[in-house]
Amino acid sequence: MSPAVLRLKRRPDFLRVAASGRRWVTPGLILQARRQPTGVANDAAASAVRIGFTVSRKVGNAVARNRARRRLRAAVERVVGVHARGGQDYVVIGRAGTLRRPFCALVADLEAALRRLDSYCPDRPDDDTARPPA
RNA sequence: CCAGACGGCCGGAUGGCCGCCUUCCGUGCGCGACAGCGUGGCGGGGGGAGGAAAGUCCGGGCUCCACGGAAACACGGUGCCGGGUAACGCCCGGCGGGGGCGACCCCAGGGAAAGUGCCACAGAAAGCAAACCGCCCUGCUUCGCUCUCACGAGCUUCGCGGGGUAAGGGUGAAAGGGUGCGGUAAGAGCGCACCGCGCCCCCGGCGACGGGGGCGGCACGGUAAACCCCACCGGGAGCAAAACCGAAUAGGGACGACGGGCCGGCUUGUCCGGCAGGCGCGUUUCCGCGCUGUCGUCCGGGUUGGUUGCGCGAGGCGUCCGGCAACGGGCGUCCCAGAUGAAUGGCCAUCUCCUCUGCCGCUCCGGCGGCGGAGGAACAGAACCCGGCUUACAGGCCGUCUGGCACU
Numbered sequence: 001m002s003p004a005v006l007r008l009k010r011r012p013d014f015l016r017v018a019a020s021g022r023r024w025v026t027p028g029l030i031l032q033a034r035r036q037p038t039g040v041a042n043d044a045a046a047s048a049v050r051i052g053f054t055v056s057r058k059v060g061n062a063v064a065r066n067r068a069r070r071r072l073r074a075a076v077e078r079v080v081g082v083h084a085r086g087g088q089d090y091v092v093i094g095r096a097g098t099l100r101r102p103f104c105a106l107v108a109d110l111e112a113a114l115r116r117l118d119s120y121c122p123d124r125p126d127d128d129t130a131r132p133p134a
Numbered sequence: 135c136c137a138g139a140c141g142g143c144c145g146g147a148u149g150g151c152c153g154c155c156u157u158c159c160g161u162g163c164g165c166g167a168c169a170g171c172g173u174g175g176c177g178g179g180g181g182g183a184g185g186a187a188a189g190u191c192c193g194g195g196c197u198c199c200a201c202g203g204a205a206a207c208a209c210g211g212u213g214c215c216g217g218g219u220a221a222c223g224c225c226c227g228g229c230g231g232g233g234g235c236g237a238c239c240c241c242a243g244g245g246a247a248a249g250u251g252c253c254a255c256a257g258a259a260a261g262c263a264a265a266c267c268g269c270c271c272u273g274c275u276u277c278g279c280u281c282u283c284a285c286g287a288g289c290u291u292c293g294c295g296g297g298g299u300a301a302g303g304g305u306g307a308a309a310g311g312g313u314g315c316g317g318u319a320a321g322a323g324c325g326c327a328c329c330g331c332g333c334c335c336c337c338g339g340c341g342a343c344g345g346g347g348g349c350g351g352c353a354c355g356g357u358a359a360a361c362c363c364c365a366c367c368g369g370g371a372g373c374a375a376a377a378c379c380g381a382a383u384a385g386g387g388a389c390g391a392c393g394g395g396c397c398g399g400c401u402u403g404u405c406c407g408g409c410a411g412g413c414g415c416g417u418u419u420c421c422g423c424g425c426u427g428u429c430g431u432c433c434g435g436g437u438u439g440g441u442u443g444c445g446c447g448a449g450g451c452g453u454c455c456g457g458c459a460a461c462g463g464g465c466g467u468c469c470c471a472g473a474u475g476a477a478u479g480g481c482c483a484u485c486u487c488c489u490c491u492g493c494c495g496c497u498c499c500g501g502c503g504g505c506g507g508a509g510g511a512a513c514a515g516a517a518c519c520c521g522g523c524u525u526a527c528a529g530g531c532c533g534u535c536u537g538g539c540a541c542u
Contacts, residue, residue, distance in 0.1 A: 006174080008475075009474090009475055009476095010438095011475075012438095013475095052475065053475070054475080061514075061515090062514080063513095063514055066479095067479095069475095070154095070479055073153090073479085073480080074153075074481075075480085077152080077153065078152090078480095103481060103482095
């Protein structure tokens with residue numbers, strides 16, 4: 001089953017994912033992920049994926065930032081719905097390379113980042129605090 | 135055909151696959167008091183960034199706050215004239231000055247006889263008339279020459295003194311009108327002509343101003359993006375405005391219950407005031423400031439959030455009329471983005487254009503044509519809305535006009 005994909009819009013959510021979530025850096029993008037807090041996920045959206053985008057001023061002017069966010073969104077539409085694990089919050093961060101990188105490489109970057117972050121907690125979708133500290 | 139001036143317009147095109155926001159219609163689901171309400175279910179139709187959306191520099195609408203009216207003062211802005219406009223510092227048409235062979239372009243363009251200030255460097259002198267080198271006259275002295283028998287006279291060199299002058303030299307951004315002729319010892323508006331300047335009158339123009347005439351020998355330098363004067367305009371803040379709905383927590387108020395050391399007051403209530411105690415802060419003592427226990431109910435304010443504000447408008451397009459134009463008016467027609475971690479797109483293919491490059495052919499050796507390859511596609515993203523200004527911008531199209539060259 002493919003989980004529902006919701007948009008992350010609140011600033012506290014972004015700060016929470018950035019503060020203690022896991023991250024992986026690729027040439028085209030940076031992916032951050034964290035398990036959703038238990039109070040947020042009700043029964044209907046228990047397996048939903050929530051995702052947010054961050055493109056800072058370092059990428060360029062407003063036109064460049066819009067284009068970077070749209071390419072990232074298009075890549076997310078292809079990848080996240082089928083491959084991402086539910087119950088997680090993700091934040092995709094645009095970089096300077098997001099604009100110049102070929103689209104297929106951008107998709108591959110996202111898949112690789114997802115695989116890399118999933119491997120940190122392969123079999124415990126509901127509990128990431130019980131991980132042994134590194 | 136070449137070079138140029140001005141004005142207007144466009145801002146890659148087509149197709150395929152997958153999406154986003156909004157709106158309408160149909161339908162499903164849920165809740166219902168059977169009025170309806172909710173819906174991030176489904177299907178279909180419509181719409182969806184710019185000429186600058188930008189900078190946030192002016193002018194407005196709109197919202198809140200302040201304000202009895204008017205005037206004055208202060209502060210800020212504007213500054214040739216006449217129009218346009220809701221308004222403007224914008225636009226149009228003129229005037230004046232400057233530039234260009236020309237089409238055209240540029241101008242912070244009110245007042246310097248209201249007052250104050252400043253004019254560096256250079257220069258003799260920078261604002262009130264003066265005089266450094268000169269030029270001229272003259273007195274004395276001096277070197278010589280000529281004439282004379284002689285006394286002397288004339289010319290001349292060096293120097294000192296008295297006077298005249300502002301033509302010339304030189305300095306400067308600027309030196310008390312300019313050019314020419316006359317005039318003079320040399321000169322000078324000293325005189326005259328023209329030009330400039332000032333005043334007066336007449337004519338044309340709504341006006342800025344222009345044209346003509348007369349008078350005046352010329353007085354009145356520049357700087358107002360120095361203060362200033364004059365005329366006109368101007369309340370403040372801004373959609374994070376403002377209105378509404380409204381959790382959780384902390385704090386505020388009222389009421390009730392329980393609990394409160396001492397003193398004082400009386401309207402004797404477990405009412406009011408004070409002190410002590412406790413806690414916190416300022417560095418400790420002194421001293422000062424703030425708060426006074428617990429629970430419950432209610433009220434007001436109010437942050438995150440949500441809704442409204444929020445798009446029928448100084449609106450777009452077409453056409454006719456008035457006007458040189460900016461623009462105004464009539465008629466017809468259209469509804470044309472409303473996001474809010476922020477929609478309006480992502481990917482692919484073909485075409486178009488530009489740059490580099492490989493091969494072949496032609497060549498007047500500057501290049502041109504054909505077939506390929508690689509890279510690139512300007513500036514830039516609505517955020518309450520309009521009117522302007524300014525700045526950025528690959529490439530292209532259209533029109534009018536000017537100056538050349540060639541041909542008929």
